[in-house]
Amino acid sequence: MSQVNLLPPQLRQRQALRRLTTIVIAVGIGVLALIGVFYFLQSQRLAAAEDDLAAQQQTNDGLQTQINELQPFADLQAELAAKEQLVQTVYLNEVSWSSALLDISRVIPDASYLTNLTGQVTAGTAPPPTGEAADATLIGTMSFTGVAQETETIATWLTRLEQVQGWVNPWMTSAQEDVPRSRIYSFSSGLDLAASAATERGQGGGQQ
Numbered sequence: 001m002s003q004v005n006l007l008p009p010q011l012r013q014r015q016a017l018r019r020l021t022t023i024v025i026a027v028g029i030g031v032l033a034l035i036g037v038f039y040f041l042q043s044q045r046l047a048a049a050e051d052d053l054a055a056q057q058q059t060n061d062g063l064q065t066q067i068n069e070l071q072p073f074a075d076l077q078a079e080l081a082a083k084e085q086l087v088q089t090v091y092l093n094e095v096s097w098s099s100a101l102l103d104i105s106r107v108i109p110d111a112s113y114l115t116n117l118t119g120q121v122t123a124g125t126a127p128p129p130t131g132e133a134a135d136a137t138l139i140g141t142m143s144f145t146g147v148a149q150e151t152e153t154i155a156t157w158l159t160r161l162e163q164v165q166g167w168v169n170p171w172m173t174s175a176q177e178d179v180p181r182s183r184i185y186s187f188s189s190g191l192d193l194a195a196s197a198a199t200e201r202g203q204g205g206g207q208q
Helices: 009-090 097-107 134-136 151-160
Strands: 113-119 138-149 165-179 184-194
Touching: 097 113, 097 151, 113 151, 138 151, 138 165, 151 165, 151 184
Parallel strands: none
Antiparallel strands: 113 138, 138 184, 165 184
């Protein structure tokens, strides 16, 4: 059986409008509720982030206090490092002249003696070389005057000078017989000092 709606059209339109209005209001309330929940959750997250930030700031302040307390020790360490660097620079190319005298006493021929000895070393301005370069880099010189019997003694003297570590390029400046046919000669000689002739601290090593 078919149904016939006897309500006037205006009344039907008003009912439809009420239903639509009710739906729109319900949807709006739902949206507002979702917005409220989202705002609440975001507020909670913001509060938690602010708490974390405050805790981290407190931790940072504590660490900064510790850093400030330890700063004097850091300054002392930096000062010590600077002084150690200065000491290394001061002693760079240092030569032990007492050891040099001992080496001379070992290599000088019996039939000769020295009347004068001088030595000089160039102040170091760069890190000392190592290995083969230490024997090729010159840091100073030594000069000798003395008296020797026979020219062979002088030749032996020059040969033995090269046997000492770090003593290189020995030379003879002059050799003059004191009295004709006396075979006694006054001589002047010298040599170069290589970087390997320096002491351990003179080569940048530890303190002696």
